[in-house]
Amino acid sequence: MSWSITGAAARRTGRASRRAAAAVVAVTAAAVGLSVLTGGTALAGKGTDGASTPVVTRAALDPSLVAGRGASVDFVEQEAENAVTNGAVIGPDRTAYTLPAEASGRMAVKLTPRQYVEFTLPSAANAITVRYSIPDAPNGGGITAPLDVTVNGRNRSTMTLTSQYAWLYNQYPFSNDPKAGLLHPDWWITECSCVPSATTPAPTITKPFRPNHFYDEQRLLLGTKYRAGDKVRLTVPVGSRAAWTVIDLLDTQLVGLPHVDVSAANVLAFGADPFGRRDSAAAFEKAIAFAKRKQVKVYIPPGRYRVNRHIIVDDVTIVGAGNWYTIIKGRQVDLDTPAPDGSVHTGVGFYGRDAADGGSTNVHLSGFAIEGDVRERIDTDQVNGVGGAMSDSTIDGLYIRHTKVGMWFDGPMSNLRITNNVIVDQIADGLNFHTGVTDSVVSNNFIRNSGDDGLAMWSDKTADAGNTFDHNTVQTPVLANGIAIYGGRDNTVSNNLIADPIREGSAIQVGSRFGAEAFTGYLRITDNTTVRAGTYELNWDIGLGAIWFYALEKDIDADIQVTGDHFLDNTYNAIMLVSDWPVKDLYSITNVRFKDVKVDGTGTSVVSARAAGSASFENVDARNVGAVGVNNCGSFNFTAAGSEFSLTDLGGNDGGGTTGPWLAPWELPNTITCDDRPPVVTPPAPSAW
Template sequence: MMRIARARWVAVVAAATCLGVAPAPIAGAAPAPVVTRAALDPALVAGRGADVPFLEQEAEHARTTGAVIGPDRTAYTLPSEASGRRAVRLLPGQHVEFTLPAAANAITVRYSIPDAETGGGITAPLEVTVNGRHRRTMTLTSQYSWLYNQYPFTNDPGADLLHPDWWITECQCVPAQTSPAPVVPKPFRPHHFYDEQRLLLDRAHRAGDVVRLTAPRGTDAAWTVIDLLDSELVTPPRVSLIAANVLLFGADPTGRRDSADAFDRAIAFARRHRLEVYVPPGTFQVNRHVVVDDVTIQGAGSWHTIVKGRQVTLPAPLPDGSVHTGVGFYGKPAAEGGSRNVHLRGFAIEGDVRERVDTDQVNGIGGALSDSSVDGLYIHRTKVGLWLDGPMSGLSVTNNVIVDQVADALNFHSGVTDSVVRGNFVRNTGDDGLAMWSQHAQNARNRFERNTVQSPVLANGVALYGGTDNAVEGNLIADPVREGSGIQLGSRFGALPFTGHVRITGNTTVRAGTFELNWRIGLGAIWFYALERDLDAEVRVVGNHFLDNTYNAIMLVSEWSVKDLHSITNVHFADTRVDGTGTSVVSARAAGWATFEGVTARNTGAVPVNNCGSFGFPASGSEFSLTDLGGNGDWLAPWLLPNTITCDDRPQVVPPPPPSAW
């Protein structure tokens, strides 16, 4: 372990960013538990997001001797990356107590501790007791958090700019073109502060029992931030007797020996004899890809069966540019025909990815998987939870927990069709939570349904880049931090054009709409971005709730350099509720048109419609038209005809009140 002095360097940096610290007094009996979903009253998001087996409790609602930090939505601060934008900071000797709302034998703690002075992280203990007894110790680590600098980031807090030839907002300059060179503070842009750790308790504890988390005196962590606690009642291990048990093929459940070859032998045997592969309780070390095709791999449950690997540096780069490998289950590449009839169920994948190398194939699930399913996995600390390269079709991704990723949780990349992503829980991604990226071939007829995406540190909760006839329905998306928002439809990253239709239906976003550093404006909870081509496919945005929007609820924009080239048309909003905007309900910064029917709004911070069009400001009115189809209340009508220009480039932000029942 690093000594306390080595942790205090980053502790001072982070403490300076933890604005709004307030004491949280402790007195009397344990308070009644406050159960939330995405830090909201569950009644506000009923029927939306994933149905999960755990109950979420935010630390700021618990009893503590520490201090509440936040709220703060400013990037590069500890509160901004916390669920609900608040958390509790413990100094050594302080604690926070959670009252169990239901019987539980397992907990998950989302936390942050300081980085080491030179990067690479430290470890520190966290004491766990139930009713003052049943003492356990969790080992927390910052080895998988604390990134710095410009994309694709670094683990070195003392690094100079990775791209001195890029524009940066801190000096409003391109440093390499500035003489004398500007002084850029170090560490530069610290982020990705949080990690989470799971713990099976000694037994099932009752509702009303008190779980205390204590940062012990003498810990190497100058502070410990607790964001939340998830508690659940884990079922006993699943047993499969008629299967190819990996133990029979030499797998080591203690994790001391590498079991990758044993998995290969079990898979080969199972395919020959038409059996499933069974992975019993234990921790199995696997330090490379396990290639899967026409096979079912069944674990005992994601709390019981853990497949864990180290990131391994390759002796030479592979043809795809990978310089590392690590644990992952991969279908064959699409160029080799891909894999089919693969079913992965009921186990955890624990990766060892500590940096972002975009060419690396160090994802939890990869390759091409047609007519396949991924269900009930826990995917932790890989680069991307599931990165699927098409063409492929017929994949079902359901009921997984995907957390603490360096990049996306899931990306359908090029030619993924007729597939569904349903009931998954995503938290703390380093890029888009769920994405469809039609880079080389169209993604078509896919559905993202009833997923929960919380706290993407970079980019969006859900993002569609091109595609045909895709749908985003019933999702719950909360707390994007920087350079993205709740939902984005973007013509960017070389994506093929949107064609056919897009359905954005019945979703809820909360505390979405980040500050775009380069544009120096706030984004929308849902935003349409015409960067590389027009957006003109039929888009229907129906039945969505945009709650507690940091800036705008709806944004339609083309980048300044292409403002006269691309437009956004054929967008239809209906049956939508907007509860709270820091600025406007709609911000239009492009040419085009949209219709509105049954869109109601309250608690707006600025003019309801900020209509700049494409900044030509013609006498005839804005180049963007909003059509009132009725039922919109009184927020829209005054700003319609003749395409009224109400352009305020940077309106004052008025924080809205917390969302409430409509």
């Protein structure tokens, strides 16, 4: 079907398309046969009898606990610790810089050669995604290692795993060198409780120092449709270069046929190479120019295209055959001289024009994958999957991995719709609305293993306003937060699922920091679910909240309502309101309203207040609370009049823990109940309310 349709496209685009027809036949056939797309061999065969009951989860939870929240995705998650294995289950552990802590659900399975983990398909599937970790090379830079995939004991494929995009070390912005000394010897180091450069004798820092970002993931088309009950086994073969292989989870799905667009300008007609042997950037640009003149779309058929620089897009629609089939991959390229924006590298990415040049409009990107080659964090580099400024535009159905940030937008810009994308394995953020992004929506996206905030609005210099983050899933951000809102006006965070933030952040942060404009108008945080959040803040040596408000540079005094949210299995606190010590008497957090909230399990308190200000609570139900319900330190002046932070009970606040009701009358309005670092009680697993 694909080659005859492409012939029709060739007639529309002229002689160049006719010359490309043979290549289209070859690449489409190759895509169906998998040799282009997977790098492995997948052979069809019959299933075997016998079945075990698969355990299907969402963010390592019973799906019933998060119904209606997070992204609706076309794959099914199974955690390795719930599968059949002869390996070793590791975890649970939430201690940063450990393999279990960065795993979904804080558990995984560790295999050595000859060991396996076996999953039972809960539904028909022809494709898998494996989230895994293997060791780094002794001097950094990563290794590769095989992983055998069989279905029903047959049909063996071999995936080539890599740690080239994992394993960072040291202090921010991190190093790829496990033997490097401190990047910032003048910074406070928790491990020695000192500033090394000011300490005599200098402390000995264990190397590698603070290893992190252990995991990566890889996809594989299996070549045939398998039935529910069939068994997918992942085995580490004898002779693997990896001393161990950790399997975190398996996603399975049924991928449809490649999408074909017969009326579009086919990039093959302009010289694009679907086998990736030569750079196709110029061919893409020719196709885009032609499509704009003829007012048609650009179509990128199945293939693996090499693109080593930005493709500038404006007033154009670009569609692929589907993100399993159309893969646009590039290596990171050193620039001879730094770019005006400070970049020292370039790489694959689709960018709107700079906002200073008017930005881009009417851009529509869909149905392809972007795979970068970013292995280090350089904050001045523009090596993101999608970037620039795009107004009145849509981005739908992309798969982005191994770039610095999946999508980073520098406004001012407005009316951008970002839907149904998968963003994984980033060095920094998953997505960031930076500087004056307005009236835009990020909905039904799945983000996993970001190296910084999963989703962020950063009102740097100009307020982000009128935006919505809705029905997204964010899992295992290695650093910082699942969703972060830094200033802005009239924004909404709703119906999201955020799980397993690792360190120095949490599920949701409302922060006056990073030079952001003040919060004004309203902020609505509504009907979100967080799980296993409330991390340890390395520099403060305290536990955070699943949601935390941070007044570092300005007061937080907008109309902020937290309504209908569920905070499950909180490592420390469910809710935290804090100001940094040097500014504790300058900035406050006032008039935050919590209503119809459920808290199931806290390692410490329901509310921890470490700032001046106030909040009200109505119908906030809590259970399995590990410490006193309200840990109220205020701004640490311990006045005779009580804490500088007051709590208002609007009724219906029920439940608590071993210390009694979480919001007891004696705590109101501002009793000092300050315990700087209370003992942590491990919460039980969440359950139906």
